[in-house]
Amino acid sequence: MHELAITQNILDIAINEAKAAQASQITKIRLIIGELSGVVGECIQFYFDFLKKDSIAQNASIDFETVPAELHCRDCQTSFKLEDSSWACPCCRSTNLEITNGQSCFIESIEVE
Numbered sequence: 610m611h612e613l614a615i616t617q618n619i620l621d622i623a624i625n626e627a628k629a630a631q632a633s634q635i636t637k638i639r640l641i642i643g644e645l646s647g648v649v650g651e652c653i654q655f656y657f658d659f660l661k662k663d664s665i666a667q668n669a670s671i672d673f674e675t676v677p678a679e680l681h682c683r684d685c686q687t688s689f690k691l692e693d694s695s696w697a698c699p700c701c702r703s704t705n706l707e708i709t710n711g712q713s714c715f716i717e718s719i720e721v722e
């Protein structure tokens with residue numbers, strides 16, 4: 610994934626939300642980064658500091674929370690978190706799995722003034 614495009618997208622969403630709320634500035638953006646999303650928080654931070662200049666987010670900080678991958682076994686219907694990278698069901702060792710969480714990167718909340 611391309612962090613620059615993702616960061617631009619996050620910033621655009623945050624600015625639109627802030628404007629909709631008639632806020633004068635954004636103070637904090639909280640992001641959820643899925644373990645399997647391929648997004649690197651440090652890269653987002655780097656681009657964010659660059660892109661936020663001269664916008665209503667120029668004083669905003671960005672926080673990240675990484676959510677673990679969650680999988681669902683199609684054979685025994687167990688849901689579990691991916692704790693090692695074996696990609697097998699802990700109950701029946703099946704590899705017939707579906708990813709149910711941890712693939713996306715999105716804004717959890719925006720604080721504005």
Ligand SMILES: [Zn+2]
Nearest residue numbers: 682685698701
């Ligand atoms: Zn299973």
